[in-house]
Amino acid sequence: EAGxxxxxxxxxxxxxxxxxxxxxxxxGHNTLYWYRQNLGQxxxxxxxxxxxxAVDDSQLPKDxxxxxxxxxxxxxxxxxxxxxxxxxxxxxxxxxxxxxxxEQFFGPGTRLTVL
Amino acid sequence: QQQVKQSPxxxxxxxxxxxxxxxxxxxxxxxxxxxxxxFPGKGPALLIAIxxxxxxxxxxxxxxxxNKSAKQFSLxxxxxxxxxxxxxxxxxxxxxxxxxxxGKGTRLSVIA
Numbered sequence: 001e002a003g004x005x006x007x008x009x010x011x012x013x014x015x016x017x018x019x020x021x022x023x024x025x026x027x028g029h030n031t032l033y034w035y036r037q038n039l040g041q042x043x044x045x046x047x048x049x050x051x052x053x054a055v056d057d058s059q060l061p062k063d064x065x066x067x068x069x070x071x072x073x074x075x076x077x078x079x080x081x082x083x084x085x086x087x088x089x090x091x092x093x094x095x096x097x098x099x100x101x102x103e104q105f106f107g108p109g110t111r112l113t114v115l
Numbered sequence: 116q117q118q119v120k121q122s123p124x125x126x127x128x129x130x131x132x133x134x135x136x137x138x139x140x141x142x143x144x145x146x147x148x149x150x151x152x153x154f155p156g157k158g159p160a161l162l163i164a165i166x167x168x169x170x171x172x173x174x175x176x177x178x179x180x181x182n183k184s185a186k187q188f189s190l191x192x193x194x195x196x197x198x199x200x201x202x203x204x205x206x207x208x209x210x211x212x213x214x215x216x217x218g219k220g221t222r223l224s225v226i227a
Contacts, residue, residue: 004158031212033214035214040219040220041219041220042119042121042204042206042217042218042219042220043159043204043217044217045214048214091159093158095212097212101147101164102147102149102208102210102211102212102213102215103149103161103164104161104215105161106151106158106159106160107158108156108157108158109158
């Protein structure tokens with residue numbers, strides 16, 4: 001069974017430029033999370049999807065960040081315009097809805113560097 | 116407000132020794148406590164998890180000890196190996212599809 005797939009793995013952009021990250025969750029996993037991991041810190045939630053519905057986006061900076069999960073499978077996270085402080089690893093995780101425990105499986109992440 | 120406090124920030128252990136990482140939480144609604152292992156350039160990988168209805172869970176060389184009254188839990192790595200060198204994160208969440216709240220991580224180095 002394939003794991004969570006993310007692309008690109010690395011992205012370097014100049015500030016004020018737009019950037020987008022893509023995530024393909026594990027097949028059959030209806031819950032999808034986007035986390036941001038700053039250097040030397042643990043991941044922090046940005047947004048959670050149940051199928052195609054965003055059910056928890058309270059931590060998403062909505063002035064510059066947006067996300068979508070069309071058809072309830074793949075998801076895209078966008079930043080426009082990017083700021084220096086957005087440099088971080090963006091992690092996608094998925095979970096099988098209805099599982100006994102809150103087991104979340106993470107992708108390898110996209111490392112964003114904003115210059 | 117940090118809901119999960121993890122210590123130490125870094126840890127150096129001799130090969131064959133015991134590595135111990137501690138976490139404390141504040142939210143009494145938490146009822147799922149996983150530990151994740153992360154290698155450089157990789158995403159966090161679930162290592163072992165515990166629910167509060169048991170005080171200890173062991174999987175191979177990895178053991179979680181849980182103290183509900185103290186709101187603390189810890190990871191013990193027995194017979195630590197150089198391949199265990201990684202960053203370890205504790206996390207916690209209420210039941211259901213809720214997001215995990217992570218500690219700040221512990222960088223473990225196992226030296227020969």
